[in-house]
Amino acid sequence: MKFSARNQVKGTVKSIQTGAVNTEVVIVVAPGVExxxxxxxxxxxxxxxxxxxxxxxxxxxxxxxxxVD
Incomplete structure (x- = not known):
């Protein structure tokens, strides 16, 4: 799999909330980072x-x- 997009982050699916049309997917990419x-x-x-x-x-x-703050 190759993509032109430079921002590719591998992780693990934490949750999936399926609606009538769309689905919300939460991916954990590092401890505490979703x-x-x-x-x-x-x-x-x-x-x-x-x-x-x-x-x-x-x-x-x-x-x-x-x-920044």
């Missing part, structure tokens, strides 16, 4: 997502904001 994504229900089913399964969070964005 990424949350909303994808279509069909995509979640097609990927075969399940709690405990490894998955990648791939971020493709033209802008990423950075802030």
């Amino acid at each position: 990424l949350v994504s909303i994808i279509t229900k069909n995509s979640a089913e097609s990927l075969g997502l399940a709690v405990g399964k490894e998955a990648y969070a791939i971020v493709k964005a033209s802008n990423v904001m950075v802030a």
Whole structure:
């Protein structure tokens, strides 16, 4: 699997909340660090997502904001 997106983070699916159209997927990428994504229900089913399964969070964005206190 190759992607042009540079921000690829491997983790483990922590939870899946399936709705009528969309599914919320929480991926643990490090102890105490979680990424949350909303994808279509069909995509979640097609990927075969399940709690405990490894998955990648791939971020493709033209802008990423950075802030400090």
